[in-house]
Amino acid sequence: MNPLRKMxxxxxxxxxxxxxxxxxxxxxxxLASGSMPGAGPVRAESVAAQEMVIAPNLESFTLDNGLRxxxxxxxxxxxxxxxxxxxxxxxxxxxxxxxxxxFLEHLMFKxxxxxxxxxxxxxxAERGGQENAFTSSDYTAYFQRVAKEHLPLMMEMEAERMExxxxxxxxxxxxxxxxxxxxxxxxxxxxSSRLREAMDAITFVNHPYGSPVIGWQSEIEALNDKSxxxxxxxxxxxxxxxxxxxxxxxxxxxxxxxxxxYGKVARRAExxxxxxxxxxxxxxxxxxxxxxxxxxxxxxFQTWIVPSQSTGEGSTPEALDVxxxxxxxxxxxxxxxxLVLDEKAAISAGAYYRGTALDDGQFGLxxxxxPGRTLxxxxxxxxxxxxxxxxxxVSDEDVxxxxxxxxxxxxxxxxxxxxxxxxxxxxxTTGLTVEDVQSWPAQxxxxxxxxxLDAARAYLASPPVVGxxxxxxxxxxxxxxxxxxxxxxxx
Numbered sequence: 001m002n003p004l005r006k007m008x009x010x011x012x013x014x015x016x017x018x019x020x021x022x023x024x025x026x027x028x029x030x031l032a033s034g035s036m037p038g039a040g041p042v043r044a045e046s047v048a049a050q051e052m053v054i055a056p057n058l059e060s061f062t063l064d065n066g067l068r069x070x071x072x073x074x075x076x077x078x079x080x081x082x083x084x085x086x087x088x089x090x091x092x093x094x095x096x097x098x099x100x101x102x103f104l105e106h107l108m109f110k111x112x113x114x115x116x117x118x119x120x121x122x123x124x125a126e127r128g129g130q131e132n133a134f135t136s137s138d139y140t141a142y143f144q145r146v147a148k149e150h151l152p153l154m155m156e157m158e159a160e161r162m163e164x165x166x167x168x169x170x171x172x173x174x175x176x177x178x179x180x181x182x183x184x185x186x187x188x189x190x191x192s193s194r195l196r197e198a199m200d201a202i203t204f205v206n207h208p209y210g211s212p213v214i215g216w217q218s219e220i221e222a223l224n225d226k227s228x229x230x231x232x233x234x235x236x237x238x239x240x241x242x243x244x245x246x247x248x249x250x251x252x253x254x255x256x257x258x259x260x261x262y263g264k265v266a267r268r269a270e271x272x273x274x275x276x277x278x279x280x281x282x283x284x285x286x287x288x289x290x291x292x293x294x295x296x297x298x299x300x301f302q303t304w305i306v307p308s309q310s311t312g313e314g315s316t317p318e319a320l321d322v323x324x325x326x327x328x329x330x331x332x333x334x335x336x337x338x339l340v341l342d343e344k345a346a347i348s349a350g351a352y353y354r355g356t357a358l359d360d361g362q363f364g365l366x367x368x369x370x371p372g373r374t375l376x377x378x379x380x381x382x383x384x385x386x387x388x389x390x391x392x393x394v395s396d397e398d399v400x401x402x403x404x405x406x407x408x409x410x411x412x413x414x415x416x417x418x419x420x421x422x423x424x425x426x427x428x429t430t431g432l433t434v435e436d437v438q439s440w441p442a443q444x445x446x447x448x449x450x451x452x453l454d455a456a457r458a459y460l461a462s463p464p465v466v467g468x469x470x471x472x473x474x475x476x477x478x479x480x481x482x483x484x485x486x487x488x489x490x491x
Contacts, residue, residue, distance in 0.1 A: 306362065
């Protein structure tokens with residue numbers, strides 16, 4: 001498997017169901033008269049997709065303080081997943097404070113006036129629950145999964161740390177060292193992570209997506225209690241948050257719990273509209289290489305900036321989802337068939353569409369060569385396969401196969417309580433609506449081969465940003481030693 005494959009995902013929806021911290025869904029036209037613009041007549045086999053709604057029993061309401069609450073009843077087991085999503089990520093950080101969003105995520109576990117010294121985590125563990133948190137470019141989320149009778153306590157504790165976080169430099173300084181060590185372990189010591197960081201930096205040269213979520217080392221070192229509290233006071237306010245609860249609950253009881261806990265938290269600030277610097281079109285080739293003796297498998301990457309599910313118009317995001325499947329998902333994909341099976345030049349090859357973003361996303365292709373083959377050959381073979389699509393388009397059969405797989409993923413999503421909670425939470429913090437998520441299967445079903453060709457020609461015909469992960473031979477320790485075997489003492 002490609003060493004960087006875990007960084008990306010095959011489709012927006014599938015990624016949401018597997019996603020871990022810090023990685024990348026679904027806008028839509030509303031259906032009208034059973035058809036979509038450009039979709040043509042509704043086929044009998046498409047009716048199921050168009051009628052299907054993800055989480056049809058979902059209910060949503062907003063508290064007086066502006067907090068949005070989404071409830072997804074699931075009575076198959078007496079458990080509940082409680083998630084709170086803040087509409088802030090690394091792309092919203094003040095200039096010169098990269099990493100403060102992720103830093104604050106760490107500090108949120110340090111304690112409040114009511115539950116000091118990590119008591120929050122201890123109380124979750126004592127009740128047999130699970131908890132964690134994650135930060136991305138566009139959101140920060142905290143979650144607990146507990147027996148349903150403990151849900152009110154989780155909501156009470158999460159509401160309490162929304163307004164009563166206690167920080168001082170004595171608390172902040174050790175955690176800053178923890179984050180710096182995390183960066184050394186996860187980025188500086190990992191060639192694949194260094195390449196990802198470098199590629200993002202030269203892909204987004206003006207937009208804050210070019211900065212790493214964990215932050216640049218020099219800016220992490222400058223973070224302190226004042227910068228963390230200022231960020232907390234501005235963004236960790238109920239009118240900038242979404243609570244998603246999935247499990248053995250009803251909307252009425254969740255509303256009661258929410259009003260008794262979160263409803264008592266006052267709005268502290270109006271974070272304002274999330275406007276980021278635009279990424280200007282840049283001419284010329286951009287290419288970066290990371291070489292390291294720890295690289296076990298060389299890999300070539302190509303990436304383009306493309307519309308995300310939030311910024312794309314019409315069928316473009318869904319067409320890009322379908323295109324990524326056709327190009328790079330599974331044994332029937334174009335790149336796998338050509339590079340791995342026919343040419344036997346690569347051990348893996350594929351595509352990804354990073355469409356989960358408040359602003360524009362990325363579309364990428366990759367290939368890892370077999371022993372004896374080169375990255376230059378991978379680039380030639382990838383480009384040849386892409387040119388075929390740009391010139392000839394894709395077949396009806398390819399599109400139908402891709403759509404069936406993507407829609408099946410939406411069906412399987414309904415079996416995952418936590419997956420559904422993440423699906424809606426991440427959508428609502430990246431500019432989408434509940435209706436956008438629920439109608440996603442119909443949006444995919446409406447994609448045509450012409451939509452896929454139009455998207456490919458509009459966004460993949462320009463030169464990509466290229467990243468090369470290269471193996472560098474380890475230095476020979478003996479080479480640095482002077483050979484004295486034939487020397488003579490002339491003293």
